[in-house]
Amino acid sequence: MSTIEPLPDKSSEASPGVPEVPADVLAELRSTWTPRPAPDGPGRAARHRLAEAARRLVEAVKLADAEGDADALQSVADDVSDLAARIAALPSLRDREPNLADLQLHERSPLVGAANPLAPPMELEADGPVIRAHAVFNAAYEGPLGRVHGGYVAAAFDEVMGVAQSGSGRLGMTAYLTVRMKRSTPLHERVDYEAEVTRVEGRKAWVTARSYAGGVLVADAEGLFVRPRALVLQDEARAAGEA
Numbered sequence: 001m002s003t004i005e006p007l008p009d010k011s012s013e014a015s016p017g018v019p020e021v022p023a024d025v026l027a028e029l030r031s032t033w034t035p036r037p038a039p040d041g042p043g044r045a046a047r048h049r050l051a052e053a054a055r056r057l058v059e060a061v062k063l064a065d066a067e068g069d070a071d072a073l074q075s076v077a078d079d080v081s082d083l084a085a086r087i088a089a090l091p092s093l094r095d096r097e098p099n100l101a102d103l104q105l106h107e108r109s110p111l112v113g114a115a116n117p118l119a120p121p122m123e124l125e126a127d128g129p130v131i132r133a134h135a136v137f138n139a140a141y142e143g144p145l146g147r148v149h150g151g152y153v154a155a156a157f158d159e160v161m162g163v164a165q166s167g168s169g170r171l172g173m174t175a176y177l178t179v180r181m182k183r184s185t186p187l188h189e190r191v192d193y194e195a196e197v198t199r200v201e202g203r204k205a206w207v208t209a210r211s212y213a214g215g216v217l218v219a220d221a222e223g224l225f226v227r228p229r230a231l232v233l234q235d236e237a238r239a240a241g242e243a
């Protein structure tokens with residue numbers, strides 16, 4: 001088994017093609033993703049617990065045997081349907097303006113969101129210019145038997161690389177993402193990610209990333225993130241106002 005090749009330590013020098021980003025700017029950009037804050041009250045903690053229970057529910061449904069007890073399956077389908085109706089009858093985010101904590105990706109994202117049952121959830125950590133992450137994908141994410149579906153392999157990269165682009169000094173949207181799946185990504189075991197900006201030109205930032213299982217490289221990716229023209233105009237207007 002090979003080990004993860006350490007990335008060069010770039011904490012004290014910017015890469016060629018990557019302008020140095022002031023620490024306060026980087027911290028502000030990354031604050032929308034990392035570190036994951038503690039729940040801001042009992043309601044949010046309960047919501048996270050509900051999402052975790054829903055993850056277990058989804059995996060259990062995925063694994064329920066159609067050759068088993070059909071009556072029992074019909075009965076729990078009724079129960080789950082009732083539960084879904086009970087949850088839908090609770091106060092909903094559809095009924096009020098979301099606050100800052102509701103809007104955080106830590107909270108709502110389908111990859112890292114503690115309140116989103118679709119999220120494994122991935123855990124993110126900023127390490128100088130590099131973003132590190134890890135996740136365990138359960139049976140609900142199965143594509144090839146025992147392996148993670150390729151769409152989720154790519155989605156996980158998009159999330160980690162979307163965070164890493166903060167190393168460019170401003171945030172854009174994924175314009176393209178190329179993922180090279182060298183080995184299957186396993187279910188039920190920790191998958192590690194690392195991503196960093198490699199080049200910045202104007203409002204374009206290129207990001208590369210790698211994923212590892214048991215220390216073995218399973219996939220790598222390259223993506224281009226582009227700050228939308230409309231936001232660049234807003235940035236310029238703000239800068240002109242501050243001048």
Ligand SMILES: CCCCCCCCCC(=O)SCCNC(=O)CCNC(=O)[C@H](O)C(C)(C)COP(=O)(O)OP(=O)(O)OC[C@H]1O[C@@H](n2cnc3c(N)ncnc32)[C@H](O)[C@@H]1OP(=O)(O)O
Nearest residue numbers: 158162171172173174175176204224226227228229230231
């Ligand atoms: C904004 C903060 C958001 C932070 C959250 C990050 C979320 C994490 C990442 C995501 O998942 S984002 C969701 C998935 N991505 C999208 O939905 C993006 C959909 N596409 C768009 O909205 C626009 O096409 C885009 C913002 C990417 C670019 O539109 P613009 O009108 O601002 O740019 P324009 O078309 O003028 O192109 C600007 C430059 O980028 C280049 N470019 C744009 N799209 C490209 C592409 N796909 N491939 C290669 N180059 C591309 C384009 O050639 C040009 O290069 P040059 O300046 O050198 O001429």
